[in-house]
Amino acid sequence: MLEIIPVTALKDNYIWVVKNKITSDSLIVDPSEHEPVLKLIEFEKLNPRAILITHHHWDHVGGIVGIREKFNIPVYTPKKERVEGGTNPVGEGDTIFVSELDMEIQILDVPGHTSGAVAYYTRNMVFSGDTLFAAGCGRLFEGTAEQMYASLSKIKNLPAQTLLFCGHEYTVANLKFAATVENGNDMIKERLAEAIKKREGMQPTLPTTLETENQTNPFLRCNEKSVIDSASNYAGRSLDNPVDVFATIRDWKDSF
Numbered sequence: 001m002l003e004i005i006p007v008t009a010l011k012d013n014y015i016w017v018v019k020n021k022i023t024s025d026s027l028i029v030d031p032s033e034h035e036p037v038l039k040l041i042e043f044e045k046l047n048p049r050a051i052l053i054t055h056h057h058w059d060h061v062g063g064i065v066g067i068r069e070k071f072n073i074p075v076y077t078p079k080k081e082r083v084e085g086g087t088n089p090v091g092e093g094d095t096i097f098v099s100e101l102d103m104e105i106q107i108l109d110v111p112g113h114t115s116g117a118v119a120y121y122t123r124n125m126v127f128s129g130d131t132l133f134a135a136g137c138g139r140l141f142e143g144t145a146e147q148m149y150a151s152l153s154k155i156k157n158l159p160a161q162t163l164l165f166c167g168h169e170y171t172v173a174n175l176k177f178a179a180t181v182e183n184g185n186d187m188i189k190e191r192l193a194e195a196i197k198k199r200e201g202m203q204p205t206l207p208t209t210l211e212t213e214n215q216t217n218p219f220l221r222c223n224e225k226s227v228i229d230s231a232s233n234y235a236g237r238s239l240d241n242p243v244d245v246f247a248t249i250r251d252w253k254d255s256f
Helices: 035-044 064-068 145-156 171-181 186-200 210-216 225-235 242-254
Strands: 002-009 013-020 025-029 047-052 075-078 088-090 095-098 103-109 118-122 125-129 163-166
Touching: 002 035, 013 035, 013 163, 025 035, 035 064, 047 064, 047 095, 103 145, 145 210, 145 242, 171 186, 171 225, 171 242, 186 210, 225 242
Parallel strands: 025 047, 047 075, 075 088, 125 163
Antiparallel strands: 002 013, 013 025, 095 103, 103 118, 118 125
């Protein structure tokens, strides 16, 4: 059986540690820092087997070198990005098998936030880095709106009960924006109240499910009339292309 442990780091990052509860074998996703990971390894008596990296930004890779000084384990990184400490570049169509956790991990290319970002999909879980957030998505630092929309659509079309593990605790802010875009969506309002309560109790709002995201995340709802109308109103013109709707609400969110 697996346990997913959220390790808080920096200001609002999550480092995800996947643990085999029987053997304590583990893998680490996007270690922004090494100290909190090494402390967890010592406390839980973990046996690290691999590191998965979704993209090259410093706040997702900063702990690689420090961890590998203690544990000589493979570091899987996007083929199209350079990451210090990376050992095994991967991309769409590749599969990683971590035998100690009985995990077969599929790689998805998800450019948009960065030019070569990847997501890792396995056993009804997806680790999306900064591509898809709870109720939001990443900024377009290197990619285009077309790329990001395609990447989000790829994740959106995974099974509805897939658990989403993303890289930051942005849920409350994202839901406040989502409520502005879809003021009539009661599920967003309910989810926002629940997220605020969790954060007041210092609890993570993650993981969420893709089913929940498809009902409340405006960036996955660019074909919905309520989102189209809201984006068109913001843009001051009629929008009928979902990529244009996406680009408009992404621009809106950047200035929200």
